[in-house]
Amino acid sequence: MMKKTGFIKSKLYHIAILSAAAAIIIMGGIYRQSIAEKSAQAGEPVIEELKGEIEIIKNALTKNELEAIESLIDDATRRIRPAIVAVKSIESASSSRSQSVFDDYSRNPERAPVSPEFESCASGLLIDREGYILTSASAIKSERQFNILFSNSSQRLADLVAIDEGEHLALLKLRETDSITTPPEFARLRPARTGEWLINLGRLPSGEPSLSLAMLSAIKRDTAGRETFHLNQEVSLDQDGSAVASLEGRIIGINICLPETRCLTIPIARALDVAQKLRAGASPAAQSWTGLELQEMDENLKKYFAVEQGAVIINLKQDSPAMKAGLKSLDIITSVDGVAASSARSIIEQINNKPAGSIVKFTIKRNGIDQSVEVVTASFVEGSAAGLTAKDSTDAQSLGIEIAQGSSLAGAEIKSVRPRSEAHRTGLQAGDVIVEINGARIRDYSDFLDKQTSIKAGQSQIWQIERQEKRFLIAISRRKPS
Amino acid sequence: MSNVLLVGLILLLALIGGHLVKFIRVPEVVGYFFIGLALGPSISDILTHDAVTALEFFSEIALGLILFSIGSFFDFDNIRKVGNQTLRLTVFVMVGTILAVFVVLLPLSGSWQMALLLGVIATEVSPIATVLVLRESNSEGPLTETIYNIVALNNVGCLVVFGVATFFVRLIERSGAASSFASLLTREVFYLVWGIVGSVALGVLLGYILAVWGRKVEEHGEMLTLVLGMILVAVGASNWLGLSSLIAMMTMGATLINLTKASRRLFDVLGRTDPPVYAIFFVLAGAHLKLSSLLVIGASGIGYTVARIAGKMAGSYFGARSLGYSDVIKKYLGVSLVAHAGVAIGLALQVRSILPDYNEAITAIILGSVMINEVAGPIATKYAIARAGEARVEHVGEFEEI
Numbered sequence: 001m002m003k004k005t006g007f008i009k010s011k012l013y014h015i016a017i018l019s020a021a022a023a024i025i026i027m028g029g030i031y032r033q034s035i036a037e038k039s040a041q042a043g044e045p046v047i048e049e050l051k052g053e054i055e056i057i058k059n060a061l062t063k064n065e066l067e068a069i070e071s072l073i074d075d076a077t078r079r080i081r082p083a084i085v086a087v088k089s090i091e092s093a094s095s096s097r098s099q100s101v102f103d104d105y106s107r108n109p110e111r112a113p114v115s116p117e118f119e120s121c122a123s124g125l126l127i128d129r130e131g132y133i134l135t136s137a138s139a140i141k142s143e144r145q146f147n148i149l150f151s152n153s154s155q156r157l158a159d160l161v162a163i164d165e166g167e168h169l170a171l172l173k174l175r176e177t178d179s180i181t182t183p184p185e186f187a188r189l190r191p192a193r194t195g196e197w198l199i200n201l202g203r204l205p206s207g208e209p210s211l212s213l214a215m216l217s218a219i220k221r222d223t224a225g226r227e228t229f230h231l232n233q234e235v236s237l238d239q240d241g242s243a244v245a246s247l248e249g250r251i252i253g254i255n256i257c258l259p260e261t262r263c264l265t266i267p268i269a270r271a272l273d274v275a276q277k278l279r280a281g282a283s284p285a286a287q288s289w290t291g292l293e294l295q296e297m298d299e300n301l302k303k304y305f306a307v308e309q310g311a312v313i314i315n316l317k318q319d320s321p322a323m324k325a326g327l328k329s330l331d332i333i334t335s336v337d338g339v340a341a342s343s344a345r346s347i348i349e350q351i352n353n354k355p356a357g358s359i360v361k362f363t364i365k366r367n368g369i370d371q372s373v374e375v376v377t378a379s380f381v382e383g384s385a386a387g388l389t390a391k392d393s394t395d396a397q398s399l400g401i402e403i404a405q406g407s408s409l410a411g412a413e414i415k416s417v418r419p420r421s422e423a424h425r426t427g428l429q430a431g432d433v434i435v436e437i438n439g440a441r442i443r444d445y446s447d448f449l450d451k452q453t454s455i456k457a458g459q460s461q462i463w464q465i466e467r468q469e470k471r472f473l474i475a476i477s478r479r480k481p482s
Numbered sequence: 483m484s485n486v487l488l489v490g491l492i493l494l495l496a497l498i499g500g501h502l503v504k505f506i507r508v509p510e511v512v513g514y515f516f517i518g519l520a521l522g523p524s525i526s527d528i529l530t531h532d533a534v535t536a537l538e539f540f541s542e543i544a545l546g547l548i549l550f551s552i553g554s555f556f557d558f559d560n561i562r563k564v565g566n567q568t569l570r571l572t573v574f575v576m577v578g579t580i581l582a583v584f585v586v587l588l589p590l591s592g593s594w595q596m597a598l599l600l601g602v603i604a605t606e607v608s609p610i611a612t613v614l615v616l617r618e619s620n621s622e623g624p625l626t627e628t629i630y631n632i633v634a635l636n637n638v639g640c641l642v643v644f645g646v647a648t649f650f651v652r653l654i655e656r657s658g659a660a661s662s663f664a665s666l667l668t669r670e671v672f673y674l675v676w677g678i679v680g681s682v683a684l685g686v687l688l689g690y691i692l693a694v695w696g697r698k699v700e701e702h703g704e705m706l707t708l709v710l711g712m713i714l715v716a717v718g719a720s721n722w723l724g725l726s727s728l729i730a731m732m733t734m735g736a737t738l739i740n741l742t743k744a745s746r747r748l749f750d751v752l753g754r755t756d757p758p759v760y761a762i763f764f765v766l767a768g769a770h771l772k773l774s775s776l777l778v779i780g781a782s783g784i785g786y787t788v789a790r791i792a793g794k795m796a797g798s799y800f801g802a803r804s805l806g807y808s809d810v811i812k813k814y815l816g817v818s819l820v821a822h823a824g825v826a827i828g829l830a831l832q833v834r835s836i837l838p839d840y841n842e843a844i845t846a847i848i849l850g851s852v853m854i855n856e857v858a859g860p861i862a863t864k865y866a867i868a869r870a871g872e873a874r875v876e877h878v879g880e881f882e883e884i
Contacts (some may be wrong), residue, residue: 018690024683028676029723035669 073199076249077211082181083126083251084243086149086203087139087158087172122241123202124148124172125254126183127275131174134275136241136256137163138420140170148174149207150181162278165419166293166317168256169271171278186268187250198231198252202242210238229253229265239263281352290351290360290375291320292327294344307365310334311344319430325375327364334370335363351377378416398457398478399423403434403445411435411466412448426474428465435471436464452478485536488529489762495521496761509615509860511764516857518768529769537766544763545825546717546731547756548610550709552634553685553735554749564631571628571801572635575819576605576643578797579790586789590782595651596840599833600847602647604790605640608823608859609633614760615821615863617753623872625810629818629863634732637825641726642678644829649674652836673724681725685733688716692734693741696748705751728825767823771853779850782843787851794819814866821859822852 122139126132133148144160161171174180200212214231229244229252240257244265253265281289293315297305301312313331316323335341336350337360351360354377362373400421404413411433417423434442437451438461455461457478464473499517500510521529580601587597612633616626649670692712699705716734720727738745779787795816802812830848834841867873 014690017686021683021686021690024679025687025723028680028683031672032676032724035672 072247072249073213076199076245076247077201079249080184080201080243080245080251081151081209083184084151084201084203084209085124085126085133086207087122087124087133087135087241088147088149088207089121089139089143089145123239123243124241125243125251126180127272128183129177129180131158131177131180132161132275132279133158133172133174134241134254134271135170135172136254137165137168137170138240138257140420146172148172149203151209162281163418164274164278167266167270167274168258169254169266169274169278171275184245185250186272187246187252197247198244199247200231200239200242200244200255202239202255204238210242212239214244227267227270229267231265289320290322290377291317292322292347292351293317294333294347296344297332305332305365306368307332307334309343310341310365311347321375321378325373327362327373327375328366330366332365333362334365337361338363399476401428403448409443412442412445422476422478426476428474429467431467433466434463435466438462483528483533485533488533489537492517492521492529492762492765493758496765500761507864509864510618511611511614511760511860512857514761514764515768518765519771519773520768521765522769522771524772524774529765534766534769537762540759540762541766542717542721542727543714544610544756544759546713546727547752547759548613549637549728549731550713550716550735551749551752552609552613552630552637553732553737554739554746555630555634556732556736557739560631564627567805567807568628568631568635570805571798571807571815572632572639574801574804575632575794575797575816576636576639578800579605579793580643582789582793582796583786586785587782590785591840591843593837593840595654596833596837596844599644599647599651599837600786600830600844602640602644603826603829603833603848604786604793604822605636605643606822606826606829607633607636607819608821608825608856609637610760610763611821611823611856611860612818612863615860616867619864619867619873621867621872621874623810623867623870624808625814625818625867625870626872628807628811628815629867632815632819636819638729638732640825641729645674645677648832648836676724677726678729680723681720681727681729682733684716684720684723684725685730686737688712688719688730689734689737690741692748693738693745696738696745697742702751705748706755709748709752767856770827771849771856773853775846775849775853778846780843780846783847783850786847787854790822790851791816791820810870814870818863818866820855820862822855823859826852
C-alpha cells in the first residue's frame with residue numbers, strides 16, 4: 001500500500017497515465033475515422049446513431065406510411081380515373097401530319113410509335129354529368145368535333161363548345177350523355193399547400209393512362225393576378241390537359257401546356273369558372289364579346305379611384321373590340337348603355353345579353369375624367385358563321401380564320417384568327433385584308449369562297465395581304481378533310 | 483416565443499412548481515417535471531417540439547454536471563473502504579433487475595433480444611433525479627452513502643453491459659446479412675472497446691488538465707468558469723469522438739478527486755451554482771414526454787415497470803443481506819433506486835435501431851415507464867431516506883425554506 005502511494009506521487013506515474021490516455025484517444029480517434037470513411041464509401045451512414053435513425057424511418061415508412069400512401073393513391077386513382085378522358089380530333093387521325101404546332105410534339109420521333117387507330121391530342125377532364133369536358137386549348141386546331149375515349153375504352157363524340165384563349169382552356173360537350181360516370185370531387189375551396197403530394201393523371205397520346213407522383217412546389221400569381229400551381233417536376237407535353245389531384249382524391253388543377261412549350265397547372269376552381277363562363281357565353285350562337293377583363297373594386301380601390309361603383313379594367317385581349325375602341329387597363333367602367341354598372345359581373349352579363357356586332361356604350365373614368373366609349377362587339381369562337389353553309393364554314397375555319405361579310409370590294413377582311421391554326425402560324429392577324437389569292441383579285445368574302453373551292457385541300461396557295469397599307473405575301477394550305 | 487424568454491419562464495415556473503409540490507411533501511424535481519408536462523406539446527404547447535430540441539444542449543450539460551459530481555465518489559480512499567462491497571452489491575442489484583425484467587418481458591414480447599436489452603436498460607437509475615433528492619433533503623448516513631456509490635457504479639455498469647449486450651445482439655441480428663463477417667466483427671468490437679476505454683481515457687486526460695489548472699485558480703468565479711468550461715469541452719469532445727459522455731464525465735470527476743483533495747472546492751463551487759441547469763433539465767424532460775404515452779403503455783410496459791422495481795428491491799435486499807449491510811439498506815436501497823430517465827430513452831432509441839420490428843413496443847414501454855418513474859422515483863427515494871432517518875430537513879414549516 002505504501003509503495004503504491006509512493007508510486008502515485010511520483011511524476012513518472014502521472015506521465016505514464018497521461019500519455020496512455022492521450023495515445024488511446026489519438027489512435028482510437030484515427031482508427032474510428034478510417035472505419036467511418038470505409039463505411040461511407042460502402043454507402044453506409046457514417047454515424048451509428050444516424051444509421052439507427054435511418055433504419056427507424058425506413059422501417060416506419062415500409063410498415064405503415066408507405067402502405068398508407070400507396071392505398072391512398074390507389075383509392076384516389078380509382079375514383080378519378082373514369083373522368084380522365086383522351087381527346088382526339090376526328091380529322092387528325094388521318095390528316096397529313098406535321099401541320100400544327102401540337103402535332104410536332106406528338107410526332108417526336110424518339111417516342112414510341114403511337115397506334116394509328118387512336119392518337120389523342122390531349123387529356124381531358126369530365127367535369128359534370130351533363131357531359132362537359134375541360135381540356136387544353138392545344139387540343140383544338142380547327143375542328144369542332146372530337147372523339148372522346150373513356151377509361152373503359154368506350155368512345156363518344158363531342159362538340160367544341162368554346163375556347164378561352166386567355167386561360168388556354170377548351171370546353172367540349174358530349175353528344176350523348178346517358179350513363180356518364182359521376183365526375184370526381186373538386187377541391188374548389190380547399191387551399192392547396194406547397195409541399196403537398198399530388199398525383200397527376202392523364203392519357204398519353206396513344207390513349208394509355210398515365211400516372212405520376214408530383215409535389216406542389218410553389219403557388220404563383222401571373223401578371224393578371226391569377227394563381228397557378230407549379231409542380232416539382234416538369235409537366236411534360238404528354239400531360240397536356242391532364243388532371244392533378246390530391247392524395248384524398250380531389251382534383252386540384254388541370255395541366256395546360258402553352259404553345260411556347262411551357263406547362264403550368266391551373267387551379268381547378270378557376271378552370272371550372274372558365275367552363276361556366278364558356279358554357280354561358282356560348283349557348284346562344286352569337287353572344288357579344290369585347291375582350292375585357294374586369295375586376296370588382298373593393299372599398300379601397302373605390303376610394304383610390306374616387307368612384308362610387310363600377311369595375312376596373314385589368315386587362316384587354318390583344319386586338320379585341322375593346323382594345324380597338326381605345327379602352328385601356330385601369331379605366332373604370334361606371335355605366336353600360338346608360339345603366340349604372342354595379343359590379344364586374346353585371347357588366348359582363350349586360351354585354352353577353354347583346355348579340356354580337358351590336359354597339360355597347362361604356363361610360364368610363366380615366367384619370368378622373370369621365371369619357372364615353374363605344375365598342376362594337378364581336379363573337380370570338382362561335383359567331384359570325386351565321387349565314388354560311390356548313391361547307392363554307394369548314395373552308396374558312398379549316399384555315400383558322402373568320403372573314404367579315406361586308407362587301408367593301410377592297411378585299412376579304414379577316415375578322416379573327418384562331419390561335420394555333422394554319423392562319424395563325426403564317427402570322428395573319430385580325431384586320432388583315434386578303435386582296436389576292438394565287439394572283440387572282442379578291443374583292444370580298446364570296447370571292448374568297450369561290451377561290452377556295454377551286455383549290456384542293458393540302459395544296460399551297462399564295463395570298464397577298466394588306467395590312468395597314470402595306471402588302472405582303474404568305475403561303476398557306478387548307479387541311480385535307482378526313 | 484424566443485428561446486431566451488422560454489428559458490426564463492422555465493426557470494421561474496420550475497421554481498413555483500418546485501415550491502407547490504413541497505406542500506404535499508413531494509421532491510422539487512417532480513414539480514419541475516410537472517411544469518415541463520404542462521408547458522410541453524401534450525398540454526399547452528408553449529414549449530414546442532422545436533423549442534425542446536433547441537434547448538436540448540441544456541440536458542447534455544446537466545447530465546455532464548451530475549456525472550462529474552458523481553465521479554467524485556470514486557476517490558481511492560472511498561474505493562478502498564467500500565469499493566469491493568459496493569461493486570458486489572451493484573452486481574446484485576443489476577442482475578436482479580435484468581432477471582426480473584427478462585423473465586416478465588420474455589413471454590409478453592416473445593423476443594429474447596428485446597427482453598434482454600430492455601432488462602439492461604432497466605438497470606439505469608436516473609442519477610440526476612436521485613442525487614437531487616438526496617441534496618434537497620440534505621441527507622446523510624449509510625443509506626445516502628450507499629445510494630451515491632451505487633448510482634455511480636450502477637450507471638457505469640449499465641452502459642458497459644448495454645454495450646456488450648447490444649454488441650452480441652447486433653452480431654446475431656446482422657450476421658446473416660453481412661457480406662464479410664470478419665470486418666463486421668472487428669468494427670463492432672472496436673466500437674464496443676472504444677466506447678468504454680476511449681471514454682475513460684478522455685476523462686482521465688481532461689481530469690489531469692483540470693487538476694493542474696485548478697491549482698492555479700483561487701477565486702470563486704474563476705473556478706466556476708474553469709469547471710464549466712472543462713465540462714462543456716468534455717461533453718462536446720466525447721460527442722465529437724463518438725464516445726460516451728457519461729463515462730467520460732464520471733472518469734473526469736474521479737480523476738480530479740484522486741489527484742488533489744483540494745479539488746473538493748471545485749465540486750462545491752459547482753454544487754452551489756448548478757441548480758438552474760437541473761431545473762431546466764427536468765422541465766425539458768417533462769416536455770419531452772406525453773401524457774398519452776401512459777395510455778398506450780400496455781401490459782408489457784406495466785410489466786416492465788413493476789418487474790424493474792421488484793428486481794431492484796429483491797436484488798438490493800438479497801445483496802445487502804449476503805454482504806452484511808445494515809437493515810436500513812436491506813429495506814430501503816431498492817426503493818431509492820427507482821428513478822428512471824433520459825439515459826434510458828437514449829438507450830431505448832438505440833435498441834429500436836437494432837430491433838426495428840419492435841420499435842413501437844419499445845417506445846411504448848420505455849416512454850410510459852419513464853413517465854411513471856420520473857414521478858414515482860423521486861418520491862420513492864425521498865420516502866426511503868426519510869424512513870431511514872437520514873433526511874435532515876424535515877419540513878416542519880413550509881415557509882422556512884422560502
